[in-house]
Amino acid sequence: MPALLQLDRVTRRYALPRRSLIRAPSPLTAVSNVSLTIARGETLGVVGESGSGKSTLARLAMGFERPDEGAVRFAGKELAGLSKQELKALRPRFQMVFQDPYGSLDPRRRVGWSVAEPLRVLRREEPAVIASQVNAVLERVGLRAEDARKYPHEFSGGQRQRIAIARGIVTYPDLLIADEAVSALDVSVQAQILNLLMDLRDDMGLGLFFISHDLQVVSSISDRIVVLRQGEIVDDGPTDDVMFRSRNAYTRSLMAAAGWRAAAETQSAAIDR
């Protein structure tokens, strides 16, 4: 299958604040020589600690930022080579869900307005058509059509994340980028949202680019895993290979910190009983 998203030896640097009048400010390399691909219907998980470049990777994949070296291609088109108009026309096919369900919805706008935003940008549909599409996706993510008239503060954290996901899929994209999408949620709600993402992936054939600091969460949903450390990929492969057979010391330290062995034991005990 052709790659939906392809990062080809991507490097992104930021200028640090100047420390000396004489010396040039040194750059910070947030992402260094990263290559990865995602196909339709596939989930690629990225795991890394804070400062590992996870969010930079998400912004590069969305075309919010341009790489200093290498290329980001969506459906074969290099994002850096597109005009603003061309990028806007491509945008409905790849969307993003953010971590903070409080910050990513406008508190003064009704939920229906926020969910419709990606559609309004396109200026293709009549308002009535947009409204019915919004109602349909709200029901698809487990909310009710009437919820479109409410404000974000009327919902719990898990429901707000459902709203954010509804906005992410309202254009029926091919790829959804989820940056720490379940990290702020309670355990039982986390499981609900992960299940929803899996349902959407399977029903819509979505490619999922799933980014999190939590190895357990990433390994519960991903087909393949990439381990990011200080901007570089230090380990990658099919999830089972990484979890069972990784020889990388850093990956193993993450697994130990996540209590992987203990967790696996209690889980199999719970299933057996």
Next chain:
Amino acid sequence: MIGVEGLSVHFNAGCAVRDAHFAIAPGDRVGVVGESGCGKSVLALSLMGMLPETTRMSGSLKIDGVEMVGSDEAAWRNLRARRLAMIFQEPMSALNPLRRVGETVMEPMRVHLGLSRAEARRKALELFEETGIPEPAQRFRQFPHELSGGQRQRVLIALALACDPDVLIADEPTTALDANVALRMITLLVELSKRRNMALLFISHDLEAVRRATTRVMIMYGGDIVEQAPTQSLLVAPAHPYARGLLAARPRFRPARQRDLRLPTIPGAVPPLEDLPAGCRFSGRCPVELAHCREQAPPRRTQGSGTVACHHTGEVLAGHARPIEKAFV
């Protein structure tokens, strides 16, 4: 040392902690687990006498045999100065950004123990060393923003230890930290508790952190302590339906052949305080609910080496017949 009998905390909206029973002895390491809004932090604040003025405590809370329900602020202040200490989740906002961290750690020793500057400085440097802060003398002169998240958390622990407390309450101390840093923090807290025979009350939603940090754990839901047991046995064989749902719902690694399955979930969400059912707080979400669960508060029974608050007995909660996990899927 701390004895809690039928302690309840009432807010205007409802009861945030209901009929809590437990005891903490010197050197105990006790975990408090639950999702947000389950009353973990309110319980911690009530042990510190730091509840907002609009709340009311009932029941009994004895610290060193002295009844603290209804006692005045002076008595609490005295306890907080010398016996109880607390660390919070946010290591940035808990430190004064305009003061050097060394000064911050010296202050309580100067005020409460009446130490001279030189003595307080010497003791603070010892605490920096004990909490594993590298190059203590240099760190001493730095401001909070110059330290990493893990180092700031260590400074907060040093601050909490300044007056040699008997009980350290840690409210989500590892939540804001990276996995490896969190692990070192837990190791440090356990070491300190053992070395000083200091009780540790470890509040967290992270079951893995609780497994490593504690020997006994209380699971809270909707203000009730629904289950209390040795950590190891509770994590392997929880009894209460909520505890079992919570453990089953934890996202974790699944091999490829299982990955198409959906994760077990607890339906719905924790209701707000004013909407909690009068009887069992978990009714409405419980897969094995009985007709009278919603109206009648469940009895607290001994189960194995712990206690469970549930209307069910025997087989439903016991180890072998396990209909509950299946019901959650």
